[in-house]
């Protein structure tokens with residue numbers, strides 16, 4: 001099915017290919033995989049850079065922000081001359097420069113259900129990956145409204161979502177995979193839409209804290225694409241004061257208005273009205 | 276009465292207390308009830324979905340914690 005890697009690529013990705021969990025076929029899988037990154041800020045720039053370096057073949061970047069000076073301490077793909085330009089355009093240029101193997105599509109729009117539908121419509125490769133459920137979605141956005149709409153969209157299209165967030169000294173990470181880890185539920189099972197939250201604009205954040213959380217998000221994404229181990233069913237919580245991670249077991253909320261609707265629920269029993 | 280731990284602090288509660296009762300109890304003293312209505316509750320490292328709070332019967336030595344959503348990117 002898959003052709004073997006060219007010699008140049010074999011050498012390029014040699015240290016990954018050495019891992020029995022990757023091998024030549026795993027590297028092919030990465031080169032043929034599609035990842036949509038929602039939000040190209042602190043988390044998004046790091047994650048895009050790491051996935052591109054690993055040879056994830058197709059990256060779709062969605063963000064309507066422009067580079068600002070205050071982004072530079074943690075948004076590693078941007079430099080002072082880029083201030084005022086679209087983040088996705090700069091990110092695309094930088095990634096392509098680093099690894100021309102990667103096909104990057106920059107979409108300078110904010111994610112919502114309408115804009116992503118237009119994006120899909122205009123990108124045949126993305127559309128095909130979506131309909132074959134071969135698209136992995138990474139939430140790197142900076143607000144709860146977007147997070148809930150990314151989650152809703154992923155559940156509707158049966159896509160795997162790797163959601164990460166960071167603020168001040170705290171990070172959170174989870175994988176939503178309703179095919180392989182249905183018992184863990186979705187993002188909405190965990191937090192409702194009116195949760196009190198802090199974002200990095202009001203809270204401040206250190207670059208390395210963002211990088212740690214982003215690296216875990218990239219690792220979880222590669223693990224998912226390569227099918228290394230079982231589908232993750234935890235909420236990973238990072239504490240930047242103690243430099244430690246905790247794993248909290250997730251559980252699907254059977255009253256979840258997103259993943260426990262009749263079309264998503266495997267259980268046909270009568271449900272009570274959702275809370 | 277049983278002793279449970281809320282954010283590592285011991286809390287003495289009647290034996291038939293459920294998770295929602297605990298959160299209502301601590302909400303009056305520590306934070307507004309509003310804030311607690313919108314967090315993930317964790318008991319002994321496992322998340323208890325909000326719809327299950329009234330059905331989760333607290334056990335002695337339960338370690339209860341709250342996690343607010345982080346949204347920054």
Ligand SMILES: [Zn+2]
Pocket residue numbers: 185186187188189190253256257258259260
């Ligand atoms: Zn759900």
